[in-house]
Amino acid sequence: MTTADGTVIGTTQIRGSAPRNRAFNVVLLGDGFRAAEQASFDTACTALANAFLGTPPFNELAPAINIFRVNVSSTDSGADDPAAAGGTGATVRTYFDSTFGGNGIRRLLLCNAATALTVAAAQVPEFTTVLLIVNSTIYGGSGGSIGTYSLAASATEIGIHEMGHTAFGLADEYPYYAGGDETGQDHHPGPEPGAPNVTINRNRASLKWRWAVNAATAIPTMTNPDCSTVDSRPSPVADGTVGAFEGAHYYHCGAFRPEFACKMRDLGVPFCRICRQVIWNRIGPLAALTARAKTPLTVIDRYPEHLDVFAVASDGRTMSNWWDQSSGWAGWFQLMGGIASPGGAGSPVTAVARYSGHLDLFTVGTDNRVYSAWWSSSGGWSNWFQLGTLVARAGATVNVLARYADHLDVFTTAADGRIMSIWWDVRTGWSGWFQVSGGVAAAGATVTAIARYPFHLDLFTIGTDNRVWSCWWDDRSGWSRWFQVGAQLARPDATVTVVARHPDHLDLFTTAPDGKIMSTWWSARTGWGSWFQVSGGVASAGSPVTAVARYSNHLDLFTVGTDNRIYSTWWHDTTGWAGWFNISGGVAKPGSQVAAVSRVTEHLDVFVIGSDSVVYSTWWNASTGWAGWFQLGIT
Amino acid sequence: MTDNPQPTPSAIRLIFEYDGDDVRLILQQPVDVAVTGFDAHPEVRAGRYAEVRDADDTPLTRVPVRTSDLHSAEVFPETPGEPITRVQVERPTGAFTVVVPAPAAARSIALIDVAAPDPEDTGSRDAAPPGDGGDGRQLDGFRVTDITSFAIEGRGDTK
Numbered sequence: 001m002t003t004a005d006g007t008v009i010g011t012t013q014i015r016g017s018a019p020r021n022r023a024f025n026v027v028l029l030g031d032g033f034r035a036a037e038q039a040s041f042d043t044a045c046t047a048l049a050n051a052f053l054g055t056p057p058f059n060e061l062a063p064a065i066n067i068f069r070v071n072v073s074s075t076d077s078g079a080d081d082p083a084a085a086g087g088t089g090a091t092v093r094t095y096f097d098s099t100f101g102g103n104g105i106r107r108l109l110l111c112n113a114a115t116a117l118t119v120a121a122a123q124v125p126e127f128t129t130v131l132l133i134v135n136s137t138i139y140g141g142s143g144g145s146i147g148t149y150s151l152a153a154s155a156t157e158i159g160i161h162e163m164g165h166t167a168f169g170l171a172d173e174y175p176y177y178a179g180g181d182e183t184g185q186d187h188h189p190g191p192e193p194g195a196p197n198v199t200i201n202r203n204r205a206s207l208k209w210r211w212a213v214n215a216a217t218a219i220p221t222m223t224n225p226d227c228s229t230v231d232s233r234p235s236p237v238a239d240g241t242v243g244a245f246e247g248a249h250y251y252h253c254g255a256f257r258p259e260f261a262c263k264m265r266d267l268g269v270p271f272c273r274i275c276r277q278v279i280w281n282r283i284g285p286l287a288a289l290t291a292r293a294k295t296p297l298t299v300i301d302r303y304p305e306h307l308d309v310f311a312v313a314s315d316g317r318t319m320s321n322w323w324d325q326s327s328g329w330a331g332w333f334q335l336m337g338g339i340a341s342p343g344g345a346g347s348p349v350t351a352v353a354r355y356s357g358h359l360d361l362f363t364v365g366t367d368n369r370v371y372s373a374w375w376s377s378s379g380g381w382s383n384w385f386q387l388g389t390l391v392a393r394a395g396a397t398v399n400v401l402a403r404y405a406d407h408l409d410v411f412t413t414a415a416d417g418r419i420m421s422i423w424w425d426v427r428t429g430w431s432g433w434f435q436v437s438g439g440v441a442a443a444g445a446t447v448t449a450i451a452r453y454p455f456h457l458d459l460f461t462i463g464t465d466n467r468v469w470s471c472w473w474d475d476r477s478g479w480s481r482w483f484q485v486g487a488q489l490a491r492p493d494a495t496v497t498v499v500a501r502h503p504d505h506l507d508l509f510t511t512a513p514d515g516k517i518m519s520t521w522w523s524a525r526t527g528w529g530s531w532f533q534v535s536g537g538v539a540s541a542g543s544p545v546t547a548v549a550r551y552s553n554h555l556d557l558f559t560v561g562t563d564n565r566i567y568s569t570w571w572h573d574t575t576g577w578a579g580w581f582n583i584s585g586g587v588a589k590p591g592s593q594v595a596a597v598s599r600v601t602e603h604l605d606v607f608v609i610g611s612d613s614v615v616y617s618t619w620w621n622a623s624t625g626w627a628g629w630f631q632l633g634i635t
Numbered sequence: 636m637t638d639n640p641q642p643t644p645s646a647i648r649l650i651f652e653y654d655g656d657d658v659r660l661i662l663q664q665p666v667d668v669a670v671t672g673f674d675a676h677p678e679v680r681a682g683r684y685a686e687v688r689d690a691d692d693t694p695l696t697r698v699p700v701r702t703s704d705l706h707s708a709e710v711f712p713e714t715p716g717e718p719i720t721r722v723q724v725e726r727p728t729g730a731f732t733v734v735v736p737a738p739a740a741a742r743s744i745a746l747i748d749v750a751a752p753d754p755e756d757t758g759s760r761d762a763a764p765p766g767d768g769g770d771g772r773q774l775d776g777f778r779v780t781d782i783t784s785f786a787i788e789g790r791g792d793t794k
Binding site: 020021022102103105107108110113114116117118121125126139140141142143144145146152158161162165166167168169172174176177178179180191192193194250266267268281282285286326328330331333377380633 | 652661668673682696701709712721736
């Protein structure tokens with residue numbers, strides 16, 4: 001009963017076409033199938049593939065899933081079935097040495113896991129998870145690093161439940177160890193389990209899955225009145241309600257699960273909302289992100305060795321990816337189930353890092369309300385929460401800045417174009433929304449803001465007359481009136497990009513109705529300059545201009561040209577404006593934006609939505625120049 | 636990993652065999668597989684991990700090893716609606732695999748256990764003082780214990 005008792009015949013990919021190095025690769029091995037019985041194994045694999053890919057959320061993730069069948073012939077048919085465990089006493093010669101009767105329990109079906117993993121690694125080096133199907137109609141299966149199951153009816157459910165453990169780190173949610181009649185399982189002893197779908201924490205504010213809990217749902221949602229036994233009452237809330245249900249992780253009390261029912265608790269039921277999201281977050285990042293074409297990307301450098309990128313998928317999902325110098329790109333994941341407003345160019349996810357271990361996010365939801373969420377290095381992600389009752393313009397951008405670490409100023413446009421603001425301070429929390437000095441923006445225009453000092457704000461937008469307007473706030477004098485910045489006409493949906501190379505200087509960039517890239521400046525000594533076209537540049541209709549100041553005497557600009565190529569130019573105080581040049585042959589979606597950040601002074605990271613709607617990145621540094629574009633997914 | 640955020644696909648599959656408390660590496664295989672941030676996340680959680688280290692033994696990244704509970708086995712009901720149960724395994728034997736990122740600076744890999752702070756110990760008179768404690772290191776308050784470590788093949792000697 002060793003590998004001498006059979007032969008590896010070969011491998012067949014039976015589902016999927018994702019690149020193996022960027023896929024969730026499932027390997028199905030067979031044991032106890034003689035050479036003449038391989039068709040039976042093939043049929044079992046097809047049944048598993050159908051059941052697996054028919055199970056939410058795997059059905060939605062199928063483009064990133066490959067399934068491989070590894071045919072292995074055994075000398076004998078079936079598996080050992082020890083009489084001591086109530087079996088027939090059969091002993092058979094099979095490649096993976098499968099046997100019923102593990103631990104004296106007949107339906108506990110075990111195999112030689114080292115052999116199974118080694119064969120899988122040889123046949124499909126990129127494999128993610130392995131299931132072993134045993135040629136027997138005796139009911140059986142087991143978990144561990146290799147999920148095993150027999151050909152008995154419904155045994156495929158075992159394989160999918162076990163995958164929850166081995167591939168996704170999901171814990172068992174059942175509230176007993178040996179069926180519920182045992183002693184010693186009354187109270188979970190702690191500490192907090194590391195798994196994402198069970199907890200001993202009953203605090204709403206710090207609950208692991210708080211992002212999915214509706215504010216109206218009680219926490220705990222269901223408690224066990226008798227900890228000496230399993231709570232057998234029905235759910236007090238509607239199916240699918242995410243809360244905190246007592247009885248999980250093998251204990252009657254003291255441990256909670258996210259939903260009343262879940263496949264990690266009972267076979268034959270769907271995965272709960274939290275487990276589905278965990279599965280999404282494991283498999284989803286393997287795929288490239290198809291982004292909403294004109295919705296701006298946001299990139300934040302919380303510290304020089306780390307980037308956080310925020311985007312909106314073509315179906316509106318709010319997405320993020322991060323890069324760390326030590327581990328590379330993490331892959332795209334959805335931010336707390338959020339869906340952004342599809343109006344206009346589409347609402348982006350905007351972000352600010354008040355300090356290196358914290359992010360604040362903002363977007364406009366499909367109900368056109370403004371939402372925020374935060375991440376902290378100690379507590380992870382919060383849920384999205386609504387900021388007041390403002391109804392924003394569909395697809396509006398919410399711009400945010402932190403004048404200092406304990407304060408946020410947020411700006412957007414209301415449904416009727418009014419320029420609105422709200423602020424948060426650590427001492428007082430969120431204020432109410434207010435209109436900024438009676439300002440009204442053109443349809444599609446954004447409001448941009450900059451803080452040259454912690455006590456000063458400058459705002460810019462395109463007014464209903466399609467001119468560039470500005471106002472300021474100073475903590476000594478409050479909000480100024482809006483004033484027109486020269487007579488330059490702009491596209492009504494243009495963005496006014498502003499950068500302060502030093503506190504007493506502003507550089508403004510926007511696009512004229514004919515797409516010309518226009519700039520002006522303000523200096524504390526000389527006031528406002530005249531508008532001028534930057535090096536003859538013309539932008540694709542709707543594309544904004546992005547500006548980065550790496551030094552106080554240097555600017556880098558980026559945009560998408562009328563030929564949809566990605567262009568850059570720079571200004572240096574000694575040489576003036578350079579000509580526009582195409583970055584590494586890059587081509588973007590018409591009307592899309594180029595996001596750029598300088599995490600160190602001699603380095604730029606640039607992000608775009610390519611002509612195929614996939615997010616791409618490149619970088620520049622002083623010693624090597626511009627790199628080639630690469631798809632932004634996972635390293 | 637370079638200083639630039641470019642993709643550099645490089646990973647290593649490890650297969651371990653265990654018998655009781657003994658854990659033995661039986662395969663170390665370079666593989667072109669993307670390790671997502673889902674696995675190589677920077678947050679510290681309790682569990683067993685494969686930790687990639689540089690030449691100075693400085694941790695570069697950690698990937699969880701998902702073995703479920705080695706000391707018990709899950710037994711599934713034959714009849715729908717019946718409970719799934721677990722049974723104790725007196726002497727756990729088996730194998731598990733993990734794929735870790737292998738950036739250019741990686742020189743060794745350690746299998747580690749990360750234990751959450753015991754709530755019973757918090758603030759108690761008998762609680763150990765913060766710090767290494769003599770037989771392991773601390774990571775954001777979690778105790779880290781090395782199980783085994785080994786050099787990455789073809790990456791030169793570690794210090």
